[in-house]
Amino acid sequence: MIQQCDVGVETWTLPNGVRAVAEYMPSVRSVAIGAWVLAGSRHEPSSVQGITHFVEHLMFKGTARRSARDIAEVMDEVGGQLNAFTTKEYTCFHARVLDQHLPLAADVLSDMLLNSLFRTEDIDREKGVVLEEIGMYEDAPDELVHDLFAQAIWSDHPLGRSVLGVPDTVMCFDRERIIDYLRSAYAPAHAVVAVAGNFDPQSLRGLLEDSFGRWDGPMPARTPAGPRTHLQTLVRSKETELVHVCLGGEALPLGHPDIYSLSIMSNILGGGPSSRLFQEVREERGLAYSVFSYTSAFRDGGVFAVYCGAGPERIGTAMGVVGNELRRLSGSGVTEVELYRAKEQLKSNITMALESTSARMNRIGRSLLLLDEVVDIDAVLQRIERVSLDDIQRVASRFCDPAMLSLAAIGPQLDRLDLRAAVASGCS
Secondary structure, eight states, X not given: OOEEOSTTEEEXXXXXXXXXXXXXXXXXXXXXXXXXXXXXXXXXXXXXXXXXXXXXHHTTSBBSSOBHHHHHHHHHTTTOEEEEEEOSSOEEEEEEEEGGGHHHHHHHHHHHHHHBOOOHHHHHHHHHHHHHHHHHHHTOHHHHHHHHHHHHHHTTSGGGSOTTOOHHHHTTOOHHHHHHHHHHHOOGGGEEEEEEESOOHHHHHHHHHHHHXXXXXXXXXXXXXXXXXXXXXXXXXOOOSSXXXXXXXXOOOTTOTTHHHHHHHHHXXXXXXXXXXXXXXXXXXXXXXXXXXXXXXXTTEEEEEEEEEEOHHHHHHHHHHHHHHHHHHHHHOOOHHHHHHHHHHHHHHHHHHTTSHHHHHHHHHHHHHHHSSOOOHHHHHHHHHTOOHHHHHHHHHHHOOGGGOEEEEEESOGGGOOHHHHHHHOOO
C-alpha cells in the first residue's frame, strides 16, 4: 500500500519488508538514491568495535558480478557519484546520477548490498586502509575531542565509542566475524530505500522491487539499551598548538517536541558569526578562532555541546567566557531580535538544502528509518515559527547549567589548566 506524505513524497513497503520512500522532483534532471540500514556503531558488541564501518568499506571491494574496479568505473562512465557513510545509528550507501541512469544506480547499490564477496584478501588489505584512517583522525584533535566528549558523557555505552573502532579490534576482523555481524545487523526489515529527483513514477516501484526485492533474511532481535549520561571530565595530553575543549551534556532525542527550541537556542549561543559565543569570544576578545555550539539527536538520547579551541595561554579565559554565556542564557533567556534571527536562519538552512536531490534523499531516508515517518516540510517550518521566548528559556534552564556539563579536552599543558574551574569562575 502506498502512503502519501509530503507533497510529492510517497512511502510503501516492498514484499520482503524493505521500506521505500520517494520524492518526485520533475523540475530537475538528476536523481539521488540511497540504501539506508539501521546498523551503526551503537549496535556493535565491544569485541568488534568498528565492524560496521569496516563492512561499509568492504561493500565496495567486489561482488559476484563486479570487481572493485568495475564498481568504480561503471559509475564514472555515466558521470555518477557513489559513496557511503557510517554513523552511530545507521549506514547509508548512496548514488547520484542523471535521471536516465537511475536503473544502473539501483542495480549497483543492490549488487553491493546483496552480493558482496568479503574475500579474505580484501579484508586483510582493508585493515591497513582503516588503520590509516584512524591514524588520520588521531592527527585531527579538533575532531577527536568530540569522540572524547562522547566517551565522557556516555562512559561505556556504545554511543560513547568511535565509529571507526580501535586498532586492536580492527586487526581481529576476519570473514567469519564479518558474516556473523551481517546476519545480526543487516536485514530487510531494518532497511529503507530512498529516492529523490526526476524519475518515472509509474516504473519506480517495479525498479526497486527488481533491485532490492531479492534481499531476504530474518529480522534480528535488537533492543539496544538507552544511553545514561554521566558527569565527567576527561583530558588527553597531546602536543598540539591549541587546546581543544568540548563542554556539554544530555539533550533531546529525535522527535522530541522541544527539538526545534533546542536547535534555535544552540544557534543563538554559538551557531554562526552573529551568535553570542562568536561575538564575545572571537570578535570582542580575540581569544579563539573557532568556537561554536551544536546538538546531536539520536533515537533515544541526544547531546548539546560547546566547542572551543585556543592556545594554552588563552583557553582558560575563553572557557570562562563560555561559562558566562551559558549562565546568562539559562538565567535571562534571549531577546526577540535574537529569536527572530535564529528562526530565519534555521528555516533558511532547511529550505535552501531542499534544492539538492541528495539532501532531499537524505532527509526522507533518514526520517523514515529513524522516526518511521517523513515529516512534512511545511509542518517543520510551522513548528520552528511557533517557538517562543518561554520555550527557549525552558530548554536553556534545563541544559545550560555549567555545573551539570561534562568536559573533554585534548592538548598540551593540561596538567596546569583547570578548565572546569575556569568555566565555573567565569571571565570579567
